[in-house]
Amino acid sequence: MHNQRHWGYIFTLPFVINVIVFLLFPIVFSAYISFTQYDLFNPPKWIGLTNWINVLKKQEFWLSMRNVSVFALIFVPIQTALAFLIAFLLNQAALRAKSLFRLFYFLPVVTPWLAAGVVWSWMFNYQYGVINWFLGLFGINPVNWLYHKSWVVVITSIALVNVWKGMGQSMVILLAGMQNVPQEVLESAQIDGASGWKQLTHIVFPIVTPMVYMVMILSTISAFQAFDVFLGLFGGITTGISEQVMVPNLTIYRDSFLLFKMGPASATAWLLFFVILAITLFQRYFEKRWVHYE
Amino acid sequence: MNKRTPLFLKLLLYVLLIAGAVVMVFPFVWMISTSLKTVGAIAEMPPRIIPKPLDFSNYETVWNKVNFARYTLNSFIIVGLDMVGALISSSLVAFGLAMFDFKLRNVIFVVMLATMMVPGQVTMIPTYLIWKQFRVLDTWYPLIVPSYLGGAFGIFLMHQYMKSLPKELYESAVIDGCSPPGIFFRIYLPLSKPALSALGVFTFMGVWNNTVGPLIYLQTRSKYTLPLGLLFLKSENVNQALMMAGAVIITLPVVIVYLLAQKHFVQGIASTGLKG
Numbered sequence: 001m002h003n004q005r006h007w008g009y010i011f012t013l014p015f016v017i018n019v020i021v022f023l024l025f026p027i028v029f030s031a032y033i034s035f036t037q038y039d040l041f042n043p044p045k046w047i048g049l050t051n052w053i054n055v056l057k058k059q060e061f062w063l064s065m066r067n068v069s070v071f072a073l074i075f076v077p078i079q080t081a082l083a084f085l086i087a088f089l090l091n092q093a094a095l096r097a098k099s100l101f102r103l104f105y106f107l108p109v110v111t112p113w114l115a116a117g118v119v120w121s122w123m124f125n126y127q128y129g130v131i132n133w134f135l136g137l138f139g140i141n142p143v144n145w146l147y148h149k150s151w152v153v154v155i156t157s158i159a160l161v162n163v164w165k166g167m168g169q170s171m172v173i174l175l176a177g178m179q180n181v182p183q184e185v186l187e188s189a190q191i192d193g194a195s196g197w198k199q200l201t202h203i204v205f206p207i208v209t210p211m212v213y214m215v216m217i218l219s220t221i222s223a224f225q226a227f228d229v230f231l232g233l234f235g236g237i238t239t240g241i242s243e244q245v246m247v248p249n250l251t252i253y254r255d256s257f258l259l260f261k262m263g264p265a266s267a268t269a270w271l272l273f274f275v276i277l278a279i280t281l282f283q284r285y286f287e288k289r290w291v292h293y294e
Numbered sequence: 295m296n297k298r299t300p301l302f303l304k305l306l307l308y309v310l311l312i313a314g315a316v317v318m319v320f321p322f323v324w325m326i327s328t329s330l331k332t333v334g335a336i337a338e339m340p341p342r343i344i345p346k347p348l349d350f351s352n353y354e355t356v357w358n359k360v361n362f363a364r365y366t367l368n369s370f371i372i373v374g375l376d377m378v379g380a381l382i383s384s385s386l387v388a389f390g391l392a393m394f395d396f397k398l399r400n401v402i403f404v405v406m407l408a409t410m411m412v413p414g415q416v417t418m419i420p421t422y423l424i425w426k427q428f429r430v431l432d433t434w435y436p437l438i439v440p441s442y443l444g445g446a447f448g449i450f451l452m453h454q455y456m457k458s459l460p461k462e463l464y465e466s467a468v469i470d471g472c473s474p475p476g477i478f479f480r481i482y483l484p485l486s487k488p489a490l491s492a493l494g495v496f497t498f499m500g501v502w503n504n505t506v507g508p509l510i511y512l513q514t515r516s517k518y519t520l521p522l523g524l525l526f527l528k529s530e531n532v533n534q535a536l537m538m539a540g541a542v543i544i545t546l547p548v549v550i551v552y553l554l555a556q557k558h559f560v561q562g563i564a565s566t567g568l569k570g
Contacts, residue, residue, distance in 0.1 A: 005396040005397070007394050008390050008394030008395070009390075009398070010390075011389055012387050012391060012402055013391075014387060015444040015449060017385040017443055021443075022406075022417065022421055022440060026419075026424075027420075029420040033419065040426070060509070067461060088312070089311055091312060094307070095307060095308075101315060103310055104315040105314065107318060108318060109410065110499055110548050110549065110552040111322075111545050111549070111553075112502065112543070112544050113521075114520075114525055115325070115524065115541035115542075115545045118527075118540075118541050119325040119538065120321060120325060120440050122324070122328065125534075127337075128326060129348065133340060133341055164317070164321070168318075172510075191331065225415065228506070235531075243344070250416075252418075262419055266416075269418070273416055274415065
């Protein structure tokens with residue numbers, strides 16, 4: 001540490017500007033807009049709680065919250081479980097070609113969402129999709145994955161694509177955690193006759209619980225902010241996505257940049273933020289029950 | 295599992311991992327395969343993995359007629375400018391936080407960590423209004439300027455790295471009469487290469503794959519980046535082969551960068567838990 005204070009301010013100045021202009025001001029202003037009627041062209045008009053009440057009264061908001069919650073409930077457990085399993089398998093000392101496997105599992109993470117979306121929507125195609133063709137080999141009737149009458153089917157399909165895209169990232173974090181498990185401990189457990197399953201549940205899992213927790217928090221937050229996956233699969237915000245499967249970030253984007261209803265859009269954005277915050281705090285509360293820190 | 299692991303368990307291990315890897319990689323295979331099909335062959339049942347006949351004309355159409363050549367150039371320019379900005383600004387700010395003791399240091403540090411938690415959708419609308427005030431909508435400025443002001447992730451990464459360098463470096467340079475900017479540019483920046491390359495890769499991936507930003511700010515077709523170009527193709531409902539050719543073009547550069555920089559990328563994620 002050095003006492004040339006002014007240099008500290010000079011070096012950090014860009015970030016201070018960044019925080020004031022692109023963080024503090026937007027937060028305050030976004031809160032303000034949520035209490036106004038504002039269409040970008042006329043000055044904002046104060047209307048109190050009207051936007052908030054209207055958003056909460058509309059069925060659309062609750063539909064989008066239902067969809068995004070179900071999306072997260074499918075996506076987070078499946079992704080975490082698969083990432084844990086793959087990381088555990090990749091961590092086996094006997095395994096050859098580890099880095100090649102890791103590469104394959106990680107590839108979707110670096111792939112642009114739009115590319116992933118167009119190829120999955122093509123594979124999901126009702127008539128010509130390769131998935132329905134494959135299921136047909138086993139006598140399973142074709143499923144209209146992305147445009148099914150039932151919203152549960154559509155949300156599940158989207159969530160599974162999200163698992164494919166995001167699993168590698170969780171896997172890498174969990175793998176890093178597992179590499180901290182001392183190999184000698186596992187070996188001596190094996191000599192004492194502990195089965196692979198016992199080693200997994202009694203040694204590996206407890207040690208990596210902080211990583212599992214982190215992975216779950218990060219993927220829950222990202223699930224509630226889902227946007228790109230919808231854009232990639234459906235090719236637009238107003239085209240093809242039915243009201244029945246909308247999620248909050250889509251309605252926020254549509255209300256603000258297509259319909260110019262900045263007030264309701266800002267109120268929805270804040271509501272989404274509060275929901276995410278509440279869920280994160282909730283997960284934190286239960287953290288103590290199962291996460292072990294050394 | 296060690297050498298005494300029973301053979302059938304080893305076999306099971308490989309079967310599971312290979313089956314999983316096939317699921318992970320198949321969409322890429324299918325993307326490439328479809329991109330090489332003629333319009334007639336796209337809907338062929340049963341589907342072929344190796345197209346017959348092989349048709350490379352989709353790439354030519356997408357590259358020239360749909361102007362992916364232009365979008366690719368645009369994407370590379372924006373990514374390049376953002377990488378320069380992110381590397382310089384993040385390391386400058388990190389150096390300031392790591393080396394000097396000043397009153398607001400801790401405040402700035404806490405705010406930096408807090409910014410990672412503020413969701414994009416809350417700040418999105420006011421940020422748009424700021425750029426509207428500056429009259430730079432439908433330009434690349436909103437996509438480039440912020441990276442020159444330092445991002446929380448990059449600063450954090452650089453800060454942790456610079457902190458790990460020995461303090462004597464700074465002290466002996468001061469004794470030799472070097473000024474702080476001199477110390478930064480001549481000593482700390484060159485020594486931070488590993489962290490800089492990690493940040494460089496993250497910035498490349500983040501900017502290259504960014505869809506929301508360009509979607510909000512760009513209207514003129516000739517200014518589009520690749521993700522917007524592909525979104526445009528998708529919304530026009532062109533045939534699948536063309537769309538997949540576009541998807542291959544947008545995926546290839548990130549995959550190459552990832553293969554070249556795999557080590558930095560994976561370590562960065564493992565150590566911070568974040569992805570740029």
